[in-house]
Amino acid sequence: MALTQVSSNKCAGGFQKVFKHDSTELNCKMKFAIYLPPKAETDKCPVLYWLSGLTCTEQNFITKAGSQLAAAEHGIIIVAPDTSPRGCDIEGEDESWDFGTGAGFYVDATQDPWKTNYRMYSYVTEELPKLINANFSTYPDRMSISGHSMGGHGALICALKNPGKYKEYDATVLAASYFGPQLDILIDQGRDDQFLSASQLLPDNLIAVCSEKKIPVVFRLQPGYDHSYFFIYSFINDHIKHHAKYLNAMPHCTATQTSVQSDRPLGPDAQLQ
């Protein structure tokens, strides 16, 4: 698959690049950001997939989260895709901020007119990894997934639905029925996050289920922090370190790793909501 480089900036000793390609899952042109640490010049590196939240593109994370230094230190490639297909001209896709454009929710739509293009789950779990592994110097079996807000939820469901890949759609429901290799989930939640106070985020449910199912989770409530990139910036290092533990570990370890920043609305019907 042909990749076109859109931009390249030297950052933290490595390179922050943006590429464009024709996506077969999404049937449109898609951009993604990729950070290549200094180690990538000489060696293969593991990959961390970062899923951004509602209204974001591939730019927000790479300009506001400050992840490059930690990625350079631990020798990890970070891939940050866009949050939905773009320019598909579907009616109603730009009507609301939390549905349609910029709101792919990392699931595959099952209904028209969305099902042709809105297949973010397959894009993130199938097409994108194949693309990355083919074009960059990576360890194909060492990848992990992380995200913020909608992306956090996306990371959880990707991991829970693919036991052993990183490690359902509704994270809580998926957690309830998860059978697979052990995960190690780190979740940070800003206490002053308006979505939390609006009960759109229901972390307790997830925790309860994970406790029962013995899925290892460390959930941290960070006082004073909100939902923004300032919050992401403050804790991204901890998360990259959390991933590095597994990505840089001995070859026999299957990297089943998710970390999430700020949980997503959880409920049985949370598919595209």
Added chain:
Amino acid sequence: MDLNDIRGGRLDVISEESEQQDFSRESSTMEAYTVVPEPAGRTFQRFSVNTNESLRFEPCEDSCPSPTGAEDGRDDVFEKGECEGEITSTRNQLLGKVAEMENFAGHLEEIFLTVEENFGRQEQHLEQHYNDVLQTLSQRYDDRETGLQEEKKGKLESLYNQLVACGQALDTSKELIETAQEVYRCQDKRLFLKTVMPVVKRVEEFAKEDVDLSLSTSLEFITPLADLSDVKTMMDSINIVPAPSAPVINPQLPNSATQTSLHVCWSLFSDDTVEYYELYYRPVLEDTPADGTCAPQESKVKVKETHCTVTELLPNAQYELWVTATNTTGISPASEKALYMTVPSPPVIKQRECSSCPEAALIRWESGNTNPVDSYTVELSETGTVGTENSITESIVAVPTCQCLIQLQAGRQYLISVRAVNIGGPSDRSDAITISTTGTFFYLLEDTAHPCLSMSEDGFTIFYGDEELPITAMAFEDNTFTRCVAILGDLIPVRGRHYWEVEVDDETEFRVGVAYEDTERDAYLGANGSSWCMRHIRTPSRHKYEFLHNGWSPDLRITVHPVRIGVALDYDRGTLSFFNANMEQHLHTFHCHFHNYVHPCFSLDNPGALTVHNGIQAPDYTFI
């Protein structure tokens, strides 16, 4: 070498003692000076030395075959190998004999030279002696002569005086007689009558006078008995050996003492003849009472050599020693007193007070001696991977106190022992302790434990019992925790990384972490700025976890309850991390700058138990 030995016929025996002495002195005690040894030793039976003939060589018992083998009846020249063997062995024997002979000749030469020396010395000695005697005699003669001269002079003087007196008396009587004759011849009767009476009186008086005709002095000379007693003594002493002079006692040689014995050496100051020595010794006590009634007991040993090993002494004690030499004439004065010291008893390593980490070990011990010693020496050796013990690889000397922090290499096993050292030397090695530099290892500090805590025998499990102890039964010491049922661990004071694990069960309410050594004993762990801990609270409905410092904790939920907690301390980075060790899951990290060394701390908030596991190599994920 001893002439006696040679006479005894075993030339190959050289006693140790004689090497220490001056050989000449030994020989001088001999009463006769025969030089010729008898070759009675079995090794020398083939040589005869006591004749003027050149050394004769008697053939060996087994005759050596001729090189070609032609003469001994063996025709087969293909048995060359066997012949060669015999030749070689015989040749070796011959070489051996030659060497012995040379040795013997050398010994003889030595003896000859030494005896010559002795002779010379004796000759000198005698000459000196007789010279002294002669000098004394001539001195006496001179004295005597002077005396006699004076006496003669005296006598002559008195005789002369007497002579003069006699002459005068003669003259007087002559004059008297002439006067009387004159008077007798006087015709003048009147004059005669006038002068006759005085003259008659004078004659009468003169007649009455006894003439002393004895000599004023005797004709004999006084000859006092000559006092030649000292000459006699001198003559006698030529034959008599003088009493020895005081020996010289040597200072203590290093490494010559043991815990209960001292090896003492001394030497003679001059060429004295000595029959035996007597060594006296007594302990030097720290406090000698003023009245001197309880003076330490003096002991005495009689020895023939110039050295002695005194046994049955106390360790780490000072002794005063002196020695006298005795021969037939008498006892020498005592030598100077020397101070010797026995070596101390070995120390005892305190197993439960030793700790280690990958780079170092801290060893503590008890002195093992009631009195102070000068210093300690720590010895360590690395045990091989197969468990075979290598020799000592390192020694640390001049350790002033009863503890030592030793730098080691990671991932090895060492045997460490200690010796106590004083001026007498080092003690025996203490029992060794095995130290493994895998991971960090420490024991718990029992004297910090809250009274309600009890410990297992191996010292790694603590229990908080169900029974309520009444307050009065609780013995609080200065160092114990009084509110929080806690205990500290004895972490080695070395910066770097340390890792240990704590085993609990699902229901245990605990606090585990680290604290400064001076953390408040009446406070709860984590409630102040001198302690950091992970806390587990169990309510009927759920588990709660806190990571406490200064009474504050982040808000955290943990879904899988850790039963084996890994604690990782990194002084350089200033981090304290907690892990679910079974899952390798990171739970929380404190970022804190430790301005002092910290100790692991453990507490039970409700009846239960926890076990500390250490000596574990830190897993990779703990120190990313």
